[in-house]
Amino acid sequence: MQADPLARLDGTLVVSCQAESGLPLDAPGHIAAMARSVVMGGASGVRIEGAANIAAVRAVVEVPVIGLTKARRDDTEVYITPTLDDVASVVEAGADIVAIDATSRPRPVALKAMFSAIAARGRLSMGDVATLDEGRRALDAGADLVSTTMAGYTSYSTDQRGPAFALMEEFARVGLPFVAEGRIWAPEEAARCFDLGARFIVVGGAITRPDAITRRFADEVAAWSARPQLKRNPT
Numbered sequence: 524m525q526a527d528p529l530a531r532l533d534g535t536l537v538v539s540c541q542a543e544s545g546l547p548l549d550a551p552g553h554i555a556a557m558a559r560s561v562v563m564g565g566a567s568g569v570r571i572e573g574a575a576n577i578a579a580v581r582a583v584v585e586v587p588v589i590g591l592t593k594a595r596r597d598d599t600e601v602y603i604t605p606t607l608d609d610v611a612s613v614v615e616a617g618a619d620i621v622a623i624d625a626t627s628r629p630r631p632v633a634l635k636a637m638f639s640a641i642a643a644r645g646r647l648s649m650g651d652v653a654t655l656d657e658g659r660r661a662l663d664a665g666a667d668l669v670s671t672t673m674a675g676y677t678s679y680s681t682d683q684r685g686p687a688f689a690l691m692e693e694f695a696r697v698g699l700p701f702v703a704e705g706r707i708w709a710p711e712e713a714a715r716c717f718d719l720g721a722r723f724i725v726v727g728g729a730i731t732r733p734d735a736i737t738r739r740f741a742d743e744v745a746a747w748s749a750r751p752q753l754k755r756n757p758t
């Protein structure tokens with residue numbers, strides 16, 4: 524593991540380089556190329572899903588790697604690094620920090636056991652939460668970091684548009700350190716996360732999902748085209 528990854532990440536930008544299964548960029552070589560590109564652009568760390576991708580990225584960048592697995596299971600809604608085997612695979616692939624779902628939803632392995640296993644392997648842990656209470660619980664259970672990652676992605680935190688500023692304000696009000704992650708799409712939003720006290724920020728889709736980035740433009744173009752008063756070739 525790298526010397527003190529948190530000291531290298533505080534006050535900086537981490538970029539999540541992920542591609543959903545079936546997308547054209549879903550291959551370790553492509554993810555590694557994205558990771559190299561974002562480091563060239565100024566990312567101080569990367570967040571990577573899946574052992575093969577983590578290993579491929581670890582081989583080509585020297586910045587801290589936050590690793591996770593995404594494993595959908597029938598017995599739980601928890602899908603980010605749900606089990607001890609997932610922790611093992613992320614650590615063995617070379618991650619410096621292991622991110623896990625730390626929501627209060629029913630889970631296959633208790634939070635404390637998950638964070639202890641990560642610490643026993645000499646890695647730092649990041650608990651992805653949706654609420655302040657979950658953040659508190661995660662820190663009590665041994666998380667080194669808590670992140671707003673899951674805000675807007677649980678049944679009790681739906682319909683969030685834009686970054687989870689309300690949750691960040693709650694963390695700030697009680698003085699709990701947090702990582703800002705999820706739906707950060709504009710540099711001004713990044714600045715607001717730091718104003719609210721984020722240790723570091725994690726940006727994903729706005730940088731590394733060309734399909735989603737293109738869709739924003741395409742939707743705007745389609746809306747423009749649909750306006751009857753604006754003709755392309757006025758006569």
Ligand SMILES: CC(=O)N[C@H](C=O)[C@@H](O)[C@H](O)[C@H](O)COP(=O)(O)O
Nearest residue numbers: 539672676705706707726727728729
């Ligand atoms: C909820 C969930 O599963 N989040 C995942 C966590 O690793 C990723 O799909 C997100 O891309 C990541 O959190 C960064 O967020 P955004 O792409 O919105 O900047």
